[in-house]
Amino acid sequence: MKIGVLALQGDFREHEQMLHRIGIVPVEVRKPEHLYGLDGIIIPGGESTTIGKLAVNYGLMEPLKDFAAQGKPVWGTCAGMIFLSKDVGMEQPLLGLLDVKVRRNAFGRQLDSFEADIEMPEVSERPVHAVFIRAPIVESVGPGVQVLGKLQDGTIVAVRQGNILATSFHPELTQDPTMHLYFISMAKEDLVTNRS
């Protein structure tokens, strides 16, 4: 199992540490050729406009879209979720792989960061502990997008559309590998369906 982490900007090292913890040696992706042979890729949190601009400069936009089109799992956390989405209501490079409308920095200045336990029955029997930092929310989802997790007030914070997974929060900043294990299970499913 080879899992890449987009390593242009943001907290990619924390994702790498979590992958190491669950026995996966991560591959840092900075150039299109680094995608070769990967079974999945994680796009970390950080600053989505910067990640997008760097992805354009490094010629990664089309290769990342091709990677997803092959059915390989792609997971975006926070800024990564923004970068995956179709619509954020402002001009910035987006992969447009996830049919959702996202609002950046949706919790405002008063609530710069907070933590919450999210019920995610499709992912885990136990609630998933989630850290939100200047987080986006999913304002609306298109058909074919499955809502995996909501805050108590109904705000959508985790979605999946086929091989694309996105969370507004940062599982890589907790001690809980549940979301990473879930992503690995998506990559394993893809290995079984496509390459067996």
Ligand code: GLN
């Ligand atoms: N606020 C950032 C953005 O809009 C995302 C923050 C994060 O990834 N923690 O890109």
